[in-house]
Amino acid sequence: MAIRDIVSNPSLLPVLGLSAETRDQCMKLLASIDPTADLAADPQDRVLAASKEQKQLFALLARLRGQNRDAILRVRETKQSTAEARQEIDRLHLQLQNLYYEQRHLTGEIAACESYDHKYLSLPLTPLDEFLALHPEHQQSDDHELMIARINHEHGEREKLEQARQELLKRKQALIAENNKRKEDLASLDQDLERFIDHALVMTAKNDDQTSPQTASDTMTDPAPRLPPPEKPEAVRTRFKVIAAFWAVIIFLGFPIWWQTTSIYRASxxxxxxxxxxxxxxxxxxxxxxxxxxxxxxxDAEAQHLLRTTQHTLDDLNEFSAHHLRLKLSSDVPAHPNDVADTALTVRLLPQDDLTSPRSHLHSDTTQLDVFYPPSQIPPPSASNSPLSSFVASSLQSLFTEEKAIIAQVLSDNNVPGASPNSANNQAPSAMLNSLSPDLAESIARRLRRSLKYAETYHLAFSLFTPGSSPSSWDIQAAVHDYISPLLEAFSPISNFTVDTQVQLYATFSPTAPAPEYDDANSAWTLKKDDLSAFINAAEWPLSPSIGSGPTINFILYVPTPSQSPLVVKDSLATSWVIPQWGGVFLLNPTPVDANQPAHLTSDALAPAFMTFSHQLLTLLGAPSTPAPLPLRLQTLTRLRAASLLLSASSTMGSLARLTESLPSIPIPATVATSVSTTLEHLSSACAHLRHGQFQAALASARVAETEAERSFFEKSMVGQMYFPDEHKVAVYLPLLGPIGVPLIVGLLKEVKKLVAGWRERRS
Known part of the structure; x- marks a missing residue:
C-alpha cells in the first residue's frame, strides 16, 4: 500500500510532496559527489555542482522542518480539543447515567404504589349486585369509577345511619332524664306524706274537733316544698378559699414553671x-x-512620569473596574504599615541599546517580568504617552486577562451587581463576560465545572490497580516527594493536604463495562470515549468517597496486563483523563511490552504518571491555565478563593436571616449568635483586606467566616425545632390540662355568678 493511500489529510499532502522532492535532491547530491562518476569532468565544476545541489538541499530541509513543525502543532491542537471534548462527553454521560438511575428508582416507586395494599379493599361495602340494582347508571363504569361510587355510596349510607343513631341517642337521653325526674318526684312524695301525717297528729292533739275531709283533701293537694338548709358563712368562705388556693398555685407557681420550661430562647x-x-x-x-x-x-522623575503614563494607559484599557492594576515604584514606602499590599508582580525595566522595539521576558519560577527597551523610548516629561508605556500596559493587561474573566464569572454567578460603589467607570460582571471571546468564556466555564469546591483540607488518594498479581509494589514515596510534595508546599497558604496510598491486585473491570478492543491500525488495545465513565469499578475497587471532613481527590494508576498492553483511548491515543470533581486516571503501559509484567515500579517508571497527576491536580483545584509561572497562578487562585468564600459566607448569612424570620418558633442558641458575630467580623475584615490588596489575609479571614457561617446555619438544636410545630403542642397539652382545667373554670364561674347575684340583691 502506498503512503499516499494511508495519509489522506490535505494538510499532510504537501509534506509528503516536499519529502519526495528532498529525497530526490539528496540522490542528486550523492550522485554529484560519487567518486566513481565520470573522471573526465573538471574537478572544479564537480565541486561547484555539488555546492549548488547542497544549497538546494538545505533550502528544502528548512521548508520541510517548517511544515513538520506546523503539522506537529496541528496534531497537538487536535489532541487538546479532542481531549476537552471527551471530558465534556464523559460529564454528560455521567449525568445520563444518573438520569437512568433516577428513572429506575421512579419506576420502582410507581410499581410499589400500584401494588400497595389500600385500606379500601377491606371495607365492608354493599355487594356489587345490590349496588348496581340501586344505581343502574353505573352499569357501564370502569372498575376505578365503580369503586369510587361504591365508597361514596357506603359513606352516604353510614352518615345516614350515624344521624339516626344520634337521634335515637338524644331520645334515649331525654327519656332517661324524664325517668330520673319522676323518680325524684316519687321519692319526695313519701316525705310529703310523712310531713302531712305529723302535721295532722299535731292538729288533732290541739283541737278536739274533727277535721273535715275537705280540709284534709286540700292539705294533700297543696304540700309545701322542702328547701335545702341555707349554707353557713363558714362553708361559703371555705369553698372560696379552696378555689382561690387552686388558682393561686396555677397562676403564681404553675404558669411561671410552664413558661420557664417551655419557652424558646432566641438570641438576638x-x-x-x-x-x-x-x-x-x-x-x-x-x-x-x-x-x-x-x-x-x-x-526618579523619569520613572514617576513613565509610571503615570503607563497607569493612564492601563486605566483606558481596563473594562472591569473590580479588577484593576495599581503601579508603584519599588522604592515607594506606604504611609501606614497596615496598608502594605501583596505584590502581585515585579516589573524590571532594563535598557538595551541593540533593540528597536521593547520586548518582555516572564520568569518561569518567580513573579517577575523583565522588560527590555531601547533608551530612546523613554517618554519626555511633556509627553502623555509613549510606545514603551503602551507596550508595558498591554503586556500587563494580557497577563491578567483570564484572571479578570474568572473573577467576573464568579461575581456574575453570585449576582453581584457591580465592582466598586465608588468607581465612576463601574461595569457589571455580566457586561465584562459579554465582551470576552466565546472560546475564552467556554474555557473558563469548563474549568469551573471541573474544579472542586474549596475546602480547608483535601485528601489525596493515590491508588495502583492491576488486574493481575504484578506489579505488587511501587516507589510511591519517592514519586510523591519529587512531583507532588513541591506542588502541595506551594498550595499550603491556600489549603492543607493529606496523602494516602494503596495497592490493589486483581482489580478487574466491572462486568457491565465494555471490554477493550484491539485496533490493528495502531497495534494497541483501545477504550472508547463513551466507555470511560464505566472504567472505574466503584463496586469492587476500594475507593473511599471521603476521608475525614474534607473532600477526597482520587488518582488512579492502572497497569494493564501484558495481553492487553498497550491500552489507550481510541481516536486520541491518550493514556490519561480527568473525571470532573472526582480525580484523574492514568494508564501506565510498560515499554517495551514484555511477556511478564514487572513486579516493582521504580520512580523513573512512575515519572510520566505523576507529572500528569500534578497537572490534573491543578485542574481539579481550579488553578487558571495562564499565566505560565506557577506562583502567578497560585496568587490568582488565592484571590479567587477569597472572593468565593466571601460571597458564600455572605449568602449563608442571608439564608440564616430569612430562615429565622420565616420560622419564629425555632430557637436561636447563644452559640449561633456568637458564630454570626464572628462571621460578620471576619467578613468585614476580609472585605477590608481585599480593598487594600492584602489577599492572603483576606483568604484567612474569609476562611474563618465561611466556617463560622456554616456552623451557625447547621446548628442541630436550631434545625430540630423546625419539625415540631405548634399544632403538636396543642395535641400534647389538651389531654393533660382538660380534666384539671374544666372543674376549676366551672367552679370559678359559679363563684363569680354568686358574687354578682349577691351584689345585685344588695343594690336592689
Missing amino acids: LPIPDMIDWADGKTCRPVFPLEIRFETPSLP
Whole structure:
C-alpha cells in the first residue's frame, strides 16, 4: 500500500510532496559527489555542482522542518480539543447515567404504589349486585369509577345511619332524664306524706274537733316544698378559699414553671446587617493588584512620569473596574504599615541599546517580568504617552486577562451587581463576560465545572490497580516527594493536604463495562470515549468517597496486563483523563511490552504518571491555565478563593436571616449568635483586606467566616425545632390540662355568678 493511500489529510499532502522532492535532491547530491562518476569532468565544476545541489538541499530541509513543525502543532491542537471534548462527553454521560438511575428508582416507586395494599379493599361495602340494582347508571363504569361510587355510596349510607343513631341517642337521653325526674318526684312524695301525717297528729292533739275531709283533701293537694338548709358563712368562705388556693398555685407557681420550661430562647441576631451582606450592599469585592516597578537605570522623575503614563494607559484599557492594576515604584514606602499590599508582580525595566522595539521576558519560577527597551523610548516629561508605556500596559493587561474573566464569572454567578460603589467607570460582571471571546468564556466555564469546591483540607488518594498479581509494589514515596510534595508546599497558604496510598491486585473491570478492543491500525488495545465513565469499578475497587471532613481527590494508576498492553483511548491515543470533581486516571503501559509484567515500579517508571497527576491536580483545584509561572497562578487562585468564600459566607448569612424570620418558633442558641458575630467580623475584615490588596489575609479571614457561617446555619438544636410545630403542642397539652382545667373554670364561674347575684340583691 502506498503512503499516499494511508495519509489522506490535505494538510499532510504537501509534506509528503516536499519529502519526495528532498529525497530526490539528496540522490542528486550523492550522485554529484560519487567518486566513481565520470573522471573526465573538471574537478572544479564537480565541486561547484555539488555546492549548488547542497544549497538546494538545505533550502528544502528548512521548508520541510517548517511544515513538520506546523503539522506537529496541528496534531497537538487536535489532541487538546479532542481531549476537552471527551471530558465534556464523559460529564454528560455521567449525568445520563444518573438520569437512568433516577428513572429506575421512579419506576420502582410507581410499581410499589400500584401494588400497595389500600385500606379500601377491606371495607365492608354493599355487594356489587345490590349496588348496581340501586344505581343502574353505573352499569357501564370502569372498575376505578365503580369503586369510587361504591365508597361514596357506603359513606352516604353510614352518615345516614350515624344521624339516626344520634337521634335515637338524644331520645334515649331525654327519656332517661324524664325517668330520673319522676323518680325524684316519687321519692319526695313519701316525705310529703310523712310531713302531712305529723302535721295532722299535731292538729288533732290541739283541737278536739274533727277535721273535715275537705280540709284534709286540700292539705294533700297543696304540700309545701322542702328547701335545702341555707349554707353557713363558714362553708361559703371555705369553698372560696379552696378555689382561690387552686388558682393561686396555677397562676403564681404553675404558669411561671410552664413558661420557664417551655419557652424558646432566641438570641438576638443582626438581621439587617446579615441581609445587607447577602444583597451585596455592605461589601462589593474589589481586586486592586499592586505591580512593583524596578527602574535601576532611570532617575526618579523619569520613572514617576513613565509610571503615570503607563497607569493612564492601563486605566483606558481596563473594562472591569473590580479588577484593576495599581503601579508603584519599588522604592515607594506606604504611609501606614497596615496598608502594605501583596505584590502581585515585579516589573524590571532594563535598557538595551541593540533593540528597536521593547520586548518582555516572564520568569518561569518567580513573579517577575523583565522588560527590555531601547533608551530612546523613554517618554519626555511633556509627553502623555509613549510606545514603551503602551507596550508595558498591554503586556500587563494580557497577563491578567483570564484572571479578570474568572473573577467576573464568579461575581456574575453570585449576582453581584457591580465592582466598586465608588468607581465612576463601574461595569457589571455580566457586561465584562459579554465582551470576552466565546472560546475564552467556554474555557473558563469548563474549568469551573471541573474544579472542586474549596475546602480547608483535601485528601489525596493515590491508588495502583492491576488486574493481575504484578506489579505488587511501587516507589510511591519517592514519586510523591519529587512531583507532588513541591506542588502541595506551594498550595499550603491556600489549603492543607493529606496523602494516602494503596495497592490493589486483581482489580478487574466491572462486568457491565465494555471490554477493550484491539485496533490493528495502531497495534494497541483501545477504550472508547463513551466507555470511560464505566472504567472505574466503584463496586469492587476500594475507593473511599471521603476521608475525614474534607473532600477526597482520587488518582488512579492502572497497569494493564501484558495481553492487553498497550491500552489507550481510541481516536486520541491518550493514556490519561480527568473525571470532573472526582480525580484523574492514568494508564501506565510498560515499554517495551514484555511477556511478564514487572513486579516493582521504580520512580523513573512512575515519572510520566505523576507529572500528569500534578497537572490534573491543578485542574481539579481550579488553578487558571495562564499565566505560565506557577506562583502567578497560585496568587490568582488565592484571590479567587477569597472572593468565593466571601460571597458564600455572605449568602449563608442571608439564608440564616430569612430562615429565622420565616420560622419564629425555632430557637436561636447563644452559640449561633456568637458564630454570626464572628462571621460578620471576619467578613468585614476580609472585605477590608481585599480593598487594600492584602489577599492572603483576606483568604484567612474569609476562611474563618465561611466556617463560622456554616456552623451557625447547621446548628442541630436550631434545625430540630423546625419539625415540631405548634399544632403538636396543642395535641400534647389538651389531654393533660382538660380534666384539671374544666372543674376549676366551672367552679370559678359559679363563684363569680354568686358574687354578682349577691351584689345585685344588695343594690336592689
